[in-house]
Amino acid sequence: MTTYVTGIQIADSIDGKFPDAVEDGQPEFAVVKSDRLVEVLTWLRDDPDHEYKFLSSLTGVDRIQWFEVAYHLESFKHNRATTIKVRSDDRENPSVPSAVPVWLGAQLQEREAYDLLGIRFEGNPDLRRIFLWEGFAGFPLRKDYLNLPGGKMPGLERFPGEPGAELSGRGTE
Amino acid sequence: MTLKSEPFVVNVGPQHPSTHGVFRLRLTLDGEKIIDADMVMGYLHRSMEKLAEERTYTQNIPFTDRTDYLAAMTGNLAYVMAVEKLMNIEVPERAQFLRTIMAELQRIASHSMAIGIFANDCGAWQTPVMHMFRDREKILDLFEMACGARLTLNYMRIGGVSRDIPDEWMPQAHKLLKDLPNRFAEYEDLLLSNEIIIARSRGIGVLTPEQAIAYSVSGPMLRGSGVAWDIRKADPYAAYDKLDFDIAVGTNGDAYDRFVIRLAELRQSLRILEQALDMMPTGPVHERLGTSTVQPGTQPIAPLVFRPPVGEAYARIESPRGELGYYIVSDGGPSPFRFHIRSPSFINLTPLKQMAIGSTIADAIVILGSVDIVVGEVDR
Amino acid sequence: MEDTGAVVAFWILAAITVGAALGVAAVRNLIHSVVLLIVSFAGVAGLYITLSADFIAVVQILIYIGAIAILIIFAIVLTPRAGRLNQEGFMFLPALVLAALVAGTMIFVAFDTSWAISEREGFEDTATAIGDLLLGKYALPFEIASVLLLSAIIGAILLVRPEGAEEGPE
Amino acid sequence: MAILLSGEWYDLRDLANPIRELIDGLGLPDAADYVLWSLIAALAIVTWLVVSVIAFIWIERRLVALMQNRIGPNRVGPAGLLQPIADAIKLLLKEAITTRDADRLLFWLAPIIVFIPTIVVFAVVPFGESMVLADLNVGVLFVIAVAGIMTPAIFIAGWSSNNKYALLAAMRTIAMLISYEIVQVLALLSAVLFIGSMNLGAFVSWQDEYNTWLIFIMPLPVVAYIIAGAVEINRSPMDLSEAESELAAGYHTEYGGIKFGFFYQAEYMAGFAVAATVTTLFLGGWTLWGLEEWIPGWIIFLGKLYAVFFLYIWSRATLPRLRIDQLMAFAWKFMLPLMLVNVLVIGAEVVVWEETGASRNIALPAIGALNATLAVILVVGWARVLGHGSGRQRGYRATLTQEIGKIYYTGAEAS
Structure with missing residues (x-):
């Protein structure tokens, strides 16, 4: 059974090695400062107590106030999994360091996050759009990509049939 | 003297x-x-992740059919598991077994296709695919009996499965299980030591375990490189912890190993199915969700709209193609704030360039066949 | 050449052969000129048939069309600078003069020689006759030609062998 | 008219005789007689070819469907019998597209050129007793030479399409065909050495006279010729020039409509040509140990021909495809040395037989047994010398384990 290492635990152990590298420790994830990211990830990969050699998933999230990139890591040796995050506050040109030097498997996933969310991964050798074509306007997974009429943002309103649906943008013109 | 040539x-x-x-x-x-x-x-990019942000959690289940359309059950399963994790829902035992059975049937169907298509990529003229279709057809019949659909199944629900299997299902499943070992023996006889398949696929597209792990490949590709890693064993979900089966691993990390592993996994799936059908408990197949239901008076199988607590969840399962993960971020609203699919087909393609360089165009096709992609899942 | 059929065949084949040969030089496209060369070879094979030299005719098709033309195609496709055009180069005039000289010599020889007409009515089985001659009367030239071809093959292999290929077959 | 009344007109054993007598009865001058006779024979061959191809399109599709657990075409006409005709009509009615960057002249010419040799080959094939259009002394050589014309034709098709798949396929085809032509020639050479003639009719009469088939005397060249024939007619596992899974449709990727139909038909006809050669040279042609007295020779011949062609259908539905370098290595490293040794052995046998003057009842079985043993020894031994059967060629099953996280990689294959 995989042990899911909580963000607080992983934040503690990172803190022991790299003081001031951790920004936040939540039950579900730990947030690492952007400029220390590659260092921390490399240590997590190589440290015999962690050995998170497998990058399970890399994805970006638009949190409206900030962008974040989530790294779901996995250690085959200890059968552990954990989640590390990094944030970028720049709304227009978010950018975080690339994880490709740590895990080659980040290549395509970073391209995907760049393509759909517009997060630049500094240091990715081949950061091009992947699903959409070069020159596609905007980044579709951003919450402000196409605003609904009335300033409503997709994904934030209520649905018909739900109590209080009449308050939502849906169903009312 | 060297011959110069133009690229x-x-x-x-x-x-x-x-x-x-x-x-x-x-x-x-x-x-x-x-x-x-x-x-x-990107030719098949349907922007599912964006679409899912505008639909309720239940409405998103059909999307998961349409990513990996050759393994819709496992797509369903990973998604509903992510939502269940987010909402802390316990799934009834019978539903867990049904999920396991369906996922393994789906694995047989999907691997059959993968093996047949791989032989096709090696140049066989449709015959292996057609033979593999025979089993897949039977399995699709079983799916049709269980949920009414054959390809895009939409069977799993958050908290269970959409409906219990009909009475005729069990005998038919047992009949299929009785046939399958002979079929698998036939495939092993015909394909495993086929000289031409060996000549075409051995030593082609080699990934060492270090490379495989670094490139984040999963499923038969990772196991082909000799890494004994199977989420069904490492992090058992559904009813896998109650079942006995082996992980198939290769020793050379080449295209042939990936093919051999798929053949071996057919038998392991069969083993799981035999045990699971025997152990299947009785009881409800769906957990009643405490959240608001829409239409009072109708059977509350799955509420159309509910709001999970704020938070996030990443659930992964071993789909036929590898680690299929759903990463869902909830802001407490009726639809996911972020819906990300960690699709094995897409990530398994990462080392394709490295594997292909240095081989010939014919090898590249074989390597691509051994990766076993489904473009619906690559592009989403 | 008494038979009218043979005469008609001769003139048609000669026209095809010479016309195609002219085309080889005149056509701009290199692949077109190879195709015309094949047509010319086929015409020559036809001429051999009118001379009832069936073995030579078949060998003409087998070797010239099946092998030589293919070799030329290979050479064209493998040469990067050959491109697809058979352009006029600076060698156009010298080549024309040279060709005229060769043609003149051949025409002179053709008209000057007193062609002896064979008394024999043709061979029953040309292949047997050729085989007998090659391994009997002309055994030495035949062997010399074989040795020459063998050395050419070995030379070609040596030329295209990649550097540092001394160790092992890979 | 006399022939119709003589009561022999229904004698199907030899179709040539009644027709010849019919023409003779017309009382035409010799030259016109000759031309008419040739025309009728040529027409008969072409008609047979076209009908055979149409029939075999249906037969192959149904047979392959049987092998693939399918039903096959069953909608057009009874049991789908009219399917090939429907296909032909579709091909005829389709727009004959010429791509913009294609070399127009050659693009049109290629399907025609490729069509010719496949028909011309049948001129020297004896369909039955005296049923041969041109009784050429160098028939064997003619078959090889004419089949060789397909090579430039396929190259022209691939090159003129100006398509990269087609060009790659064209290059493959040329490299492959010239390699296998050598094997083909050497395979036939041993047969020619043994019979002492290059006339196809002489082969049939020799096998008739000695009451045996050449395949029993020299099995190795037969196998080699059938394999080389598969290369020539692009049949799996040697269908590299139209390798569907790699090069879309190979050299005829850009061809559609009736131009594609020409290639399609030429491929079948070439298949029949190879099968006809195998039948005539190695399987006794139109004879069947005296049965040709009762059954028309041409029916026996066609039966054998279709049986050989069935081998190609069978292999196509069964085998995957080899890679070009493997195929070339097979030709040059494996088949060529074996064929050279084989020619030497057959030559020695002929000389020894002549010198000792042994009776045929002793000599032929002895030679056959010797050659069969030698073939097995040569094939197995040479394969061992080349390093086959050393374990790399053997399949294996996956390792099964319960331990997670362990690494089982040995890297035996990493090069």
Whole structure:
């Protein structure tokens, strides 16, 4: 059974090695400062107590106030999994360091996050759009990509049939 | 004296018999040798992650059918598991077994296709695929009995499965299980030591375990490189912790190993199915969700709208193609704030360039076949 | 050449052969000129048939069309600078003069020689006759030609062998 | 008219005789007689070819469907019998597209050129007793030479399409065909050495006279010729020039409509040509140990021909495809040395037989047994010398384990 290492635990152990590298420790994830990211990830990969050699998933999230990139890591040796995050506050040109030097498997996933969310991964050798074509306007997974009429943002309103649906943008013109 | 030659760019795809859909491979060739490879994808990009942000959690289940359309059950399962994790829902035991059975049937169907298509990519003229279709057909019949659909199944629900299996299902499943060992023996006889398949696939597209782990490949590709890693064993979900089965691993990390592993996994799936059918408990197949239901008076199988607590969840399962993960971020609203699919087909393609360079154009097709992509899942 | 059929065949074949040969030089596209060369070879094979030299005719098709033309195609496709055009180069005039000289010599020889007409009515089985001659009367030239071809093959292999290929077959 | 009344007109054993007598009865001058006779024979061959191809399109599709657990075409006409005709009509009615960058002249010419040799080959094939259009002394050589014309034709098709798949396929085809032509020639050479003639009719009469088939005397060249024939007619596992899974449709990728139909038909006809050669040279042609007295020779011949062609259908539905370098290595490293040794052995046998003057009842079985043993020894031994059967060629099953996280990689294959 995989042990899911909580963000607080992983934040503690990172803190022991790299003081001031951790920004936040939540039950579900730990947030690492952007400029220390590659260092921390490399240590997590190589440290015999962690050995998170497998990058399970890399994805970006638009949190409206900030962008974040989530790294779901996995250690085959200890059968552990954990989640590390990094944030970028720049709304227009978010950018975080690339994880490709740590895990080659980040290549395509970073391209995907760049393509759909517009997060630049500094240091990715081949950061091009992947699903959409070069020159596609905007980044579709951003919450402000196409605003609904009335300033409503997709994904934030209520649905018909739900109590209080009449308050939502849906169903009312 | 050396012969100079000019590089030659060939577009394999988007319309090509062997790219498994609309997928394009730009190969730069020197003679027949590949010196550079570039993947161009997105021809089937349907922006599911964006669409899912506008639909309720229940409405999103059909999307998960349409990513990996050859393994819709496992797609369903991973998604509903992510939502259940987010909402802390316990699923009834019978539903867990049903999920396991369906996922393993789906694995047999999907691996059969993968093996057949791989032989096709090696140049066999449709015969293996057609033989593999025979089993897949039977399995699809079982799915049809259980949920009414054959390809895009939409069977799993958050908290269970959409409905219990009908009475006739069990005898038919047992009949299928009785047939399958003979079929598998036939495939092993015909394909495993086929000289031409061996000549075409051994030593081709080699990934060492270090490379495989670094490239984040999963499923048969990772196991082909000799890493004994199977989420069903490492992090058992559904009812896998109650069942006994082995992980199939390869020793050389080449295309042939991936093919051999798929053949071996057919038998392991069969083992799981036999145990699971015997152990199947009785009881409800769906957990009643405490949240608001829409239409009072109707059977509350799955509420149309509910609001999970704020938070996030990443659930992964071993789909036939590898680690299929759903990462869901909830802001407490009726639809996911972020809905991300960690699709094995897409990530397994990462090392394709490295595997293809240095081999010939014919090898590139075999390597692509051994990766076993479904373009619906690559592009999403 | 008494038979009218043979005469008609001769003139048609000669026209095809010479016309195609002219085309080889005149056509701009290199692959077109190879195709015309094949036509010319086929015409020559036809001429051999009118001389009832069936073995030579078949060998003409087998070797010239099946092998020589293919070799030329290979050479064209493998040469990067050959491109697809058979352009006029600076050698156009010298080549024309040279060709005229060769043609003149051949025409002179053709008209000057007193062609002896064979008394024999043709061979029953040309292949047997050729085989007998090659391994009997002309055994030495035949062997010399074989040795020459063998050395050419070995030389070609040596030329295209990649550097540092001394160790092992890979 | 006399022939119709003589009561022999229904004698199907030999179709040539009644027709010849019919023409003779017309009382035409010799030259016109000759031309008419040739025309009728040529027409008969072409008609047979076209009908055979149409029939075999249906037969192959149904047979392959049987092998693939399918039903096959069953909608057009009874049991789908009219399917090939429907296909032909579709091909005829389709727009004959010429791509913009294609070399127009050659693009049109290639399907025609490729069509010719496949028909011309049948001129020297004896369909039955005296049923041969041109009784050529160098028939064997003619078959090889004419089949060789397909090579430039396929190259022209691939090159003129100006398509990269087609060009790659064209290059493959040329490299492959010239390699296998050598094997083909050497395979036939041993047969020619043994019979002492290059006339196809002489082969049939020799096998009739000695009451045996050449395949029993020299099995190795037969196998080699059938394999080389598969290369020539692009049949799996040697269908590299139209390798569907790699090169879309190979050299005829850009061809559609009736131009594609020409290639399609030429491929079948070439298949029949190879099968006809195998039948005539190695399987006794139109004879069947005296049965040709009762059954028309041409029916026996066609039966054998279709049986050989069935081998190609069978292999196509069964085997995957080899890679070009493997195929070339097979030709040059494996088949060529074996064929050279084989020619030497057959030559020695002929000389020894002549010198000792042994009776045929002793000599032929002895030679056959010797050659069969030698074939097995040569094939197995040479394969061992080349390093086959050393374990790399053997399949294996996956390792099964319960331990997670362990690494089982040995890297035996990494090069």
